[in-house]
Structure formats: structure tokens, C-alpha cells
Amino acid sequence: MGQLGVAQPCVLTELLDNCAINGIEVANIAHGDIVGHELAIEAHLDLSSIALMSLKSPVLATTEQSPSSQQPGQVRLAVTHSLPAVLGVIPMGVAFGVLVTHSGLEWWWATVFATVVFAGSLEFLLIGLVTAMAPLSQVAVTALLVNFRHVFYALSFPMHRIHGPLAKTYSTFTLTDEAWALTTAPEAQFWSRRRILAIQATFQVNWVGSVTLGALGGGLVPDSLVGLQFAVIAFFLVLAIDAIRATRSVPIPLAAVVSALIGHGLFGTQMLVPALAMFTGFLLIRYALRRGKVDQDV
Amino acid sequence: MSEPSVTYLVGVVLVSAAVTWTLRAAPFALLAPLRRSRLLPYLNASMPVGVMTILVIYSLLSSASTSQGARPWAALAIATAVTAAVHLWRRNFVLSILIGTGLHVALASTVLAA
Numbered sequence: 001m002g003q004l005g006v007a008q009p010c011v012l013t014e015l016l017d018n019c020a021i022n023g024i025e026v027a028n029i030a031h032g033d034i035v036g037h038e039l040a041i042e043a044h045l046d047l048s049s050i051a052l053m054s055l056k057s058p059v060l061a062t063t064e065q066s067p068s069s070q071q072p073g074q075v076r077l078a079v080t081h082s083l084p085a086v087l088g089v090i091p092m093g094v095a096f097g098v099l100v101t102h103s104g105l106e107w108w109w110a111t112v113f114a115t116v117v118f119a120g121s122l123e124f125l126l127i128g129l130v131t132a133m134a135p136l137s138q139v140a141v142t143a144l145l146v147n148f149r150h151v152f153y154a155l156s157f158p159m160h161r162i163h164g165p166l167a168k169t170y171s172t173f174t175l176t177d178e179a180w181a182l183t184t185a186p187e188a189q190f191w192s193r194r195r196i197l198a199i200q201a202t203f204q205v206n207w208v209g210s211v212t213l214g215a216l217g218g219g220l221v222p223d224s225l226v227g228l229q230f231a232v233i234a235f236f237l238v239l240a241i242d243a244i245r246a247t248r249s250v251p252i253p254l255a256a257v258v259s260a261l262i263g264h265g266l267f268g269t270q271m272l273v274p275a276l277a278m279f280t281g282f283l284l285i286r287y288a289l290r291r292g293k294v295d296q297d298v
Numbered sequence: 299m300s301e302p303s304v305t306y307l308v309g310v311v312l313v314s315a316a317v318t319w320t321l322r323a324a325p326f327a328l329l330a331p332l333r334r335s336r337l338l339p340y341l342n343a344s345m346p347v348g349v350m351t352i353l354v355i356y357s358l359l360s361s362a363s364t365s366q367g368a369r370p371w372a373a374l375a376i377a378t379a380v381t382a383a384v385h386l387w388r389r390n391f392v393l394s395i396l397i398g399t400g401l402h403v404a405l406a407s408t409v410l411a412a
Contacts, residue, residue, distance in 0.1 A: 084391035091399055109307060117314045121357075126314060130302050136313050143317035150318070152349065154325030155332070156342040172323035177353065184346045227373065227399075227406030233357045234381045234398035240350035241385050247347050256348035260355035269363060272356050279348045287340050 078198035085178050086202060088238075089120075090210045091231040096123055097214020098221050103131050110215035114208045118174060120232070122146045148273045152280060153180045158189050161196055174200040181239050255282045365412040373410040377402035 093114070100110035113123050122143055129139055153175055162171045179200045183191070214221075244253050256279050263275030302310075332338055358378065362371050381398030388394070406412070 084395075087392050088395040104301070105307075112311055116311050117318060119314070119318045122314060122318065126310060130307065130310055133302055133306070136309050139310050140313050140317055143314045144321070147318045147321050149349070150321045151325045152345065153322070154329050155338065156345055157326075159326050168326075169323075172326065173319050175322040181346065181350070184342060186342070189342075224411075225403060225407050226411070227403040229361060230374070230377055230402035230406075231395060231399040233354060233361060233374070233378065234395040234402075236350050236353040236357060237378065237381055237398075238385050238391055238394050240347065240354050241382060243347040243350050247343060249344070249347065252344050252347050253351050256351035257355065259348070260352045263352075264355070264359055269360050271359070272352070275352045275356070276349065279352060280345075283341060283344055283348070284337075287337060 074192050074195040075198045078195045079202050082178075082182055082199045082202045085182060085235065086206045088231060088235045089178060089203070089207060091228045092120060092235075093207050093210025094214035094217075095228040095231075096120070096127075097211040097216070098218040099124070099127055100211075101215050101218030103127050105130070107212075107215035107218070111208060111212045114211035115204075118204060118207065119143075119147055119176065120207070124229075145270060145273060149177075149276050150175060150180075152276055156180075156184045158183055158191065158196060161189070161191060162193050167193060167197060171197060171200060174204050176200075176203060178203050178235070251286075252283075255279060367412060369410045370406065370412050373402055373405040376405060376410075 096114070097107075097110045100113070101107050113126060117123055117126070125142055125146060126139070129142060157175060157180055159168070159171065162168050182188070182199055183196055188196070240253075256275075259275045259278035259282065260271065262278060263271035267274050358374055362374055364370075377398050380401055381394050384397050385391075385394035
């Protein structure tokens with residue numbers, strides 16, 4: 001209470017700046033610890049007006065959950081939140097850049113692919129297709145099959161937070177596995193538009209940067225150094241472990257494993273779409289069966 | 299080997315981008331009626347687990363299928379087990395990915411090279 005003992009005289013408008021910044025100190029003034037002090041007399045402060053002010057004070061009002069908050073802090077939150085995933089993606093981007101240069105294309109094609117296509121696994125496949133001069137129809141079918149999983153992402157991406165045609169265009173254009181994975185947590189449904197877009201932009205800037213770095217430095221990496229593509233596997237593995245730990249469900253990951261194995265058995269390396277369809281079918285059937293019972297979560 | 303022309307490469311980039319963007323954007327228009335249903339929260343909560351699991355298996359299988367023999371499988375199996383163990387132990391996203399990838403590069407480039 002040392003601060004209050006030497007509380008300088010101040011008027012109402014200066015209270016938050018000069019006297020007491022946090023609610024505890026303000027409340028103590030109101031409790032009459034310094035009764036008779038000119039502060040209390042001059043400003044005619046009572047408990048309710050102080051409480052109201054402390055609720056409005058910038059210190060207390062700034063919370064990350066605030067739904068419509070547009071303050072610059074949202075960008076910093078987004079970058080901090082996506083940093084681990086961003087770091088995990090860098091080896092993949094560098095590996096892609098290196099592969100583009102090694103395939104005989106000019107280095108800047110790597111940057112063009114990364115910026116305009118912006119779909120990691122498809123870009124890796126495009127290197128092979130381009131060097132084999134595959135027809136555009138085959139490129140289109142490959143893109144359709146490899147990226148068909150994104151159709152499912154619309155079910156849970158918080159697009160209702162993104163308004164404005166330009167923002168919606170950018171948000172759908174950059175709706176990658178990584179961006180989707182980071183925006184499907186329950187609290188993400190209330191994140192600000194700025195925060196969600198900043199996450200997506202962080203991923204794109206990082207991807208284009210890593211790919212360009214790899215393409216420019218491609219000659220420095222010896223051909224004998226292989227296995228960097230494991231970063232992608234590790235990324236999904238870590239997210240899967242976290243998701244399993246969060247839902248604490250056994251049937252759901254089990255159904256996913258079974259769907260993946262059946263899909264692989266029937267369709268080989270074209271397993272992704274059938275496996276996701278089987279898994280989504282499982283969820284829908286499970287939902288229909290449980291609907292009649294008591295309300296329950298997953 | 300003839301070099302791919304610039305026109306061809308531009309075509310490849312535009313076709314890939316158009317297909318990918320359509321797949322990402324179109325479902326939002328089609329799924330709008332689902333937004334208010336109780337199905338959506340359920341899918342929100344249960345889809346990530348399954349999709350991530352399927353992506354792990356898919357990327358493991360496609361990574362292993364590009365090379366011959368058992369050695370790539372061994373490198374993938376060891377790196378996967380170590381990544382999972384490190385993540386269950388430390389729960390640190392960056393650490394798990396860096397250790398797993400570093401170990402895989404070390405194994406696949408040396409003792410377990412294909």
C-alpha cells in the first residue's frame with residue numbers, strides 16, 4: 001500500500017494515467033483507506049463509479065477472447081501461435097526449392113509455384129509432371145485428386161469470422177492443411193478476422209520464403225542428403241497426437257486408421273480421397289445413430 | 299531432354315491454382331445450410347483427429363513407396379516412433395519435428411540409405 005500512502009492529488013480524468021492503473025489499487029482507494037484525502041473529496045468517487053472505470057480500463061479490457069477486437073496485437077498473437085508449425089514447414093519448403101533447381105528449372109519457378117499454387121504436396125508432384133511434360137489435363141486431374149481433401153475443410157474452418165469479398169478470396173485461396181489445422185480448435189471459432197488472416201498470411205510468406213531460399217541455395221545441398229520430406233510426416237503426426245489427446249476418443253482415430261488402410265488396400269497411392277470419404281461417412285453414421293440418444297459431445 | 303516451355307509452365311501453374319482454389323472455396327457456398335445445424339460442431343470436434351491420422355498414414359505410405367527395399371521403411375518407422383515418443387514426452391511441437399526430421403535425414407542419408 002506504499003503507493004497509496006503517497007498518492008498524488010489527481011482529478012478524475014487523470015486517474016487511470018497517474019494514480020492507479022490496476023483495479024486492485026483503484027478499489028482500495030474506494031474502500032476509504034485514504035479517507036479525507038483530497039482525491040476522494042474532489043472527484044466524488046464511490047465504489048460503483050470506480051468499478052465501472054476499472055472495467056473500462058485498457059489494461060483489463062484487452063483480452064484475447066474479445067470477439068471483434070481489431071487491435072494490432074491480433075497479428076502478433078497469430079504469428080506467435082503459428083510459429084511452431086511455421087518452423088516445421090521450413091525444411092519442407094527448402095526441400096521443394098532444392099528439388100526444383102535440381103530438376104533443371106530456373107530457380108524462380110519455385111517461387112512462382114509456391115506463391116500461385118500454394119499447395120505443398122501438389123507442388124512436389126508438379127515437379128515430376130513438369131519434367132515429364134505431362135499434358136495439362138493430367139495436371140488438372142492430379143490437382144483435383146491430391147487437393148480434394150480441402151472440400152472437407154469447409155466443414156470446420158471459421159469462415160463466418162471472415163467478411164468482405166477480398167478477405168474471403170484470400171482466405172479460401174490460402175486454406176492449406178496447416179492453416180486449417182490451426183483454426184479448428186473450439187476457441188478459433190471466435191478469433192478475429194485479422195487474426196485468422198494473419199495466420200494464413202504467415203504461412204504463405206514463410207512457405208514462399210523457404211522455397212525461394214531452397215531454390216537459390218539448391219546447389220549447396222549435396223545430393224546424398226535425403227529424407228527432409230519427413231518434416232511433413234512429423235508435422236501431421238504431432239498434430240494427430242495433439243488432436244487425439246484433446247478428444248480422448250478411441251473409436252474416431254481407430255476409424256481413421258481403418259479407413260486409411262482400406263483406402264490403401266483398394267486404391268494404393270490414390271487412397272487419400274476414398275479414405276477421407278470413408279471416415280466422413282463413419283462420422284455421419286455415428287452422428288445419426290447417437291442423435292436419438294441423450295445430448296452428448298464427441 | 300527438351301526443356302518445358304514458359305507457356306507450358308504458366309499453363310501448369312494456372313491450371314493447378316484454379317483447381318486447388320475451387321476445391322477450397324466452392325464448398326463454403328454449398329455447405330452454407332449446414333452452418334446452423336448441430337452436425338457442424340460435432341464434425342468440428344471429430345474431423346481433425348481423423349484427417350490428421352489419415353494424412354500421417356498417407357504420407358508415410360507414399361514416402362515409403364517411392365523407394366525399393368526394406369531400408370526406407372526402417373528409417374521411417376524409427377523416425378516416426380521417436381517423433382511420437384519425443385512429442386508425448388516433451389509436448390513441444392518444434393522439438394518433436396526437428397528431432398524426428400533430423401534423425402530421418404541422418405538415417406536415410408547414411409546407414410539406412412536406399
